[in-house]
Amino acid sequence: MSKAKAALSIWDKIYAKYQTDAGKMLIHTGTIGWIMSSMAQIAAIMMNDKVSKEQKMFLIPQEFMDACVNILSFYFVTRSFTGIADKLAKTGKWIPSDVKNHLIKNGFKDLIGKFDFNILKDVKLKGAPLRSFELHKNGLGLIATTIGSIISCNIITPILRNRYAAERQQTNIARMNNPSPSIQNPQTPRDRAKAAIHHTYMQAFMNRGNLKV
């Protein structure tokens, strides 16, 4: 397959997948955006010459864990909202009157709004009812995705993030104030190594600021 043909098939696939599903597109691009943004944060730490190797060993996994919480919260919460909206549209639970009339005329009255009913698969919609249904499904998906994103990104994530960061802050302050005797007065090479790691850890904590925002 030539390069041009391979490129064409990508556009075809994208068209087929997202042409009537704006909500799904927003979830997928949003998740990729979150992953890339987190990767940028991690790359920024890796390329920062002012951060020592030992500090990087602490900061990179921490940033990675932070990113995981953000991405999972965004993906699962938003996806649930989009899934519900999709189900409401596909089963005919929330449906435009012109599409409903078309379904009643074609003998689907008893199936409208039922869990296992799928308008796209069970009914061969064509013309105006199909266009109306697609516009409705697309709009409903987009609104649900936006609401889901607001709840996950602007409410759930900041609350979880703050809780996690505050716990880390308290743990670190406690460690800083009460280091173990072996760290305070290292005698053996092993204790000296532990003390060095403790020092690096505390330095990283102090340099980083208290909250990930």
Place this chain on the structure above:
Amino acid sequence: MSNLSVKPFSSFARRTAKWVFDSLPSMELKKGKVLNGIKWAGQHISSPQNRVILGATALMSQPFIDLYNKRVDEETRKVSAARTTAKIIAGTTTGFLVRYYAIKAVEKFTQNPIKAEKAIESFFFPKGIAHTTVKGLQQHKFTIGTFLSLGIMLFTNFAIDAPLTKYLTNHFVKRINEHEKNKLDKEIAKPVLSLNAEKNNLVNNSMTSSYIPRVSIEKFKNGKGAE
């Protein structure tokens, strides 16, 4: 074994979901503002507008979540809220502009091959699809533009977002500190003013309560008290 234990549960969960779903009343959307609004949103709102909506709602919620985070000290709360606000402003502005112009750029290269003068103008057009619709193509442009913008944002995250967030955070923290200093100055001045007024009333009964002498806050702060 694991399949045996999972299957009855998933079957039970499905049956419960089905029962709940089927029990809910159906809703028929007649032609009107709600239905038109839903359809309009599906056609016209895409990732740039979505980014603005998310940014605006983020400004209304996230700084307050940080400010009322009782688990950390007051200073941390202030810096945290300032940084959150800065990050939202920087991220939303860059995010919106990059997405908007990426979609605009993609539009120029998604023309119908029949109408396009040069082959490059139909580069993103889904040529393998037998029947494309105008609305489907519009959504296609939004999608490609958004994917393209994600690539661009790999650079803008470093080049614009990070320095702008840092600059705005410092600016906001400075403003908060100035505001708090002014507030503190006023609070210090209040008891001195009332004390002076009382003193003057005792000395000269003919003076009205509206008379408030000038007070040197600096002298009070330096421990010399009011004049």
